[in-house]
Amino acid sequence: MREAFRLVTALSILLAGTQSAWAGQTPPATPATQVAPAAQKPAGARLRVFLDCDCFQDYLRDEIKFVDFVHQAQDADVHILSTTSDTGGGGRETVLRLIGRGRFTGHDQELKAISQSAEAESTRRERIKRTVEVGLAAYLAREGLPANLGIEVGGERDEARRPADDPWKSWVFSIRGSADFNIEETQRDRSWDINAGADRITEAWKITIGTGFSKEIEEFDLDEDEPLKAVRHERRGSWFIAKSWGPHWSVGLDGEVESSTFGNTKFAWNTAPAIEYSVFPYSEYARRQLRLMYAAGVAHARYNEITLFDKFEETHPVHKAEMAFERQEPWGSIDTRFEFSQYLHDLSKYRLEVSGELSWRITRGLSVNLDGGVSRVRDQLSLPRRDATQEEVLLRLRELQSAYEISFDIGFTYSFGALYNNIVNPRFGR
Numbered sequence: 001m002r003e004a005f006r007l008v009t010a011l012s013i014l015l016a017g018t019q020s021a022w023a024g025q026t027p028p029a030t031p032a033t034q035v036a037p038a039a040q041k042p043a044g045a046r047l048r049v050f051l052d053c054d055c056f057q058d059y060l061r062d063e064i065k066f067v068d069f070v071h072q073a074q075d076a077d078v079h080i081l082s083t084t085s086d087t088g089g090g091g092r093e094t095v096l097r098l099i100g101r102g103r104f105t106g107h108d109q110e111l112k113a114i115s116q117s118a119e120a121e122s123t124r125r126e127r128i129k130r131t132v133e134v135g136l137a138a139y140l141a142r143e144g145l146p147a148n149l150g151i152e153v154g155g156e157r158d159e160a161r162r163p164a165d166d167p168w169k170s171w172v173f174s175i176r177g178s179a180d181f182n183i184e185e186t187q188r189d190r191s192w193d194i195n196a197g198a199d200r201i202t203e204a205w206k207i208t209i210g211t212g213f214s215k216e217i218e219e220f221d222l223d224e225d226e227p228l229k230a231v232r233h234e235r236r237g238s239w240f241i242a243k244s245w246g247p248h249w250s251v252g253l254d255g256e257v258e259s260s261t262f263g264n265t266k267f268a269w270n271t272a273p274a275i276e277y278s279v280f281p282y283s284e285y286a287r288r289q290l291r292l293m294y295a296a297g298v299a300h301a302r303y304n305e306i307t308l309f310d311k312f313e314e315t316h317p318v319h320k321a322e323m324a325f326e327r328q329e330p331w332g333s334i335d336t337r338f339e340f341s342q343y344l345h346d347l348s349k350y351r352l353e354v355s356g357e358l359s360w361r362i363t364r365g366l367s368v369n370l371d372g373g374v375s376r377v378r379d380q381l382s383l384p385r386r387d388a389t390q391e392e393v394l395l396r397l398r399e400l401q402s403a404y405e406i407s408f409d410i411g412f413t414y415s416f417g418a419l420y421n422n423i424v425n426p427r428f429g430r
Helices: 002-022 057-063 121-141 390-394
Strands: 048-052 078-086 092-100 109-115 171-183 187-201 205-220 228-245 249-260 265-278 288-303 313-329 332-343 350-363 366-377 404-414
Touching (some): 048 057, 078 313, 265 313
Parallel strands (some): 048 078
Antiparallel strands (some): 171 187, 187 205, 265 288, 332 350, 350 366, 366 404
């Protein structure tokens, strides 16, 4: 009786919190969502779930036994999407969107699973599993819970759950390093890098500071007295400070310093105040974002070699604008970005970039993925005046002049066959 009371209490709270959000939220039909199941499933039938998320899918299918997982979104009663972001404390927040289909159309939920910094993957996947179970139980409760379903509800009194005073004041510090070695008979490649950062993220402020160093050395034996040796190194530092200014506006300050053999920069820095407007409230970031940003500041550079424009050092005013649109829905997802930057001392020196990703579930079993970008490049002020050697070109030791960059990828997936997707078989690791 005590377990039953706990279960009823938990589901009552969950349904009370989501009932108002479910009402009147039927999403507009899209080509992918207009495909109806062959027959309407009767009330009380086992819940069919389609996983379309970064959420340990094999683990969920193996552990959650009170629903059926299906291969196609069109066969599902509940379609699960996810968005993952870093938290201010160094952890990860996974927002799980449960979207009702068929007899549950319009009954949508948005739940969060938050992991802590340095938390084990097994703990993180267990948090996500519990969150998914609670969300699915809410759908089952609308038509009657299975007799053998048990949910354990634990917790502490509010006083015990109150966070202690944070002596770090929300600051998180990190140091990361790595080294790679690859040795063959006629070729040797070694590289290493080290990075350090400090972050403070709260509802009102976002502060990130970082620095790093990387170096790569390649050696080739070419039947000569001395092997051919190629060295690249880069030093960098960056800072970003942003202040929340309501549900749609933010202001900030962005900047960086760097030194790079590839970019012919002995020492360079730039800084610019910025303002951003979000068409949709920032709180809707897990579903959709449309952000407009503008920044104007100063850029300074001192070069290793004299440039095409006969400069060893220069300082110029610059500005840049950016528009970003992201959306995730049952039919797929879209992520597009438009960026424009320009030197104000010479308006002919600019860069224009357009890029995007599209994942589109066209119809039952058929999906298409597109990824591409186009850039117009007219701002390569740091290019050395002398011609590049053959080794510099082949080994990519220095930046080369280019008026444009184009990239495009396309892929498709078509699957058909069995309806259910409940079984996980780990044999031979395949």
